[in-house]
């Protein structure tokens with residue numbers, strides 16, 4: 614009997630990307646009962662095995678064919694020079710950070726000729742080359758932010774998200790080298806059956822990403838104000854209009870993005886005479 618093809622997805626075991634990656638897969642309707650602290654788990658309703666790895670090991674496992682696809686930061690892809698080996702990349706919109714150069718507050722360090730501590734020597738090297746700067750790079754695996762205080766380096770090149778780590782070490786950003794977020798990547802050269810599985814998985818993941826910040830709005834309105842409501846209610850498509858028992862009234866449905874204008878829109882609808890406004894989250898959208 615032919616064995617079922619299973620796609621193998623590598624995700625970070627713990628840390629900044631692991632939990633959000635699993636959360637996204639669950640929202641995409643994937644289901645498993647196994648303990649997430651195991652080395653790997655089998656998804657029960659999709660031919661997918663999730664392999665838990667250290668972030669720094671993921672690309673090696675893709676290269677060694679232990680994994681077919683992975684979720685990892687753009688920073689790691691760039692540092693490991695992996696872009697050319699990827700067939701598809703999908704930005705997942707979490708794990709946002711930036712790789713920055715930072716120096717001690719109030720210092721007037723000239724990067725040209727400085728010593729810079731980093732866990733990203735390859736990205737830094739190519740940045741310095743582009744800028745035609747010569748600087749000495751000190752490679753550190755973690756706690757890069759302590760390097761200036763220990764007088765190991767004049768500056769650092771590290772990931773920043775909230776900026777709290779820099780602030781608490783009296784450091785200030787002077788340059789952003791790279792913006793990064795979590796990416797779903799599929800390596801080149803996957804067999805046709807695995808490619809097909811990946812495309813199916815992508816549809817599910819896309820449906821969750823497309824639904825992000827979307828809200829379903831249902832409201833009741835007097836028939837005579839339908840044109841004004843349509844004007845105010847932005848939607849994916851034109852709103853659905855449904856008759857009500859009271860012939861002078863209708864129910865209207867639309868899907869809108871919860872952006873900065875969202876609550877202004879709701880206020881305007883109310884002011885126009887809409888009532889019973891229901892706002893509900895949307896789980897998935899297939900566009």
Ligand code: PRT
Nearest residue numbers: 628629667668669686708709710772773774775776777778
């Ligand atoms: O432990 P493991 O071997 O699995 O890997 P790891 O130590 O690289 O894991 P982790 O969880 O630190 O980082 C995994 C990925 O998360 C990174 O490769 C990035 O893609 C992403 N990410 C997003 C971040 C950050 N934000 C981040 N802020 N990775 C690290 N940081 C660190 C940064 O290095 C600095 O020490 O957080 C500190 C700064 O944070 P703020 O909020 O104080 O600015």
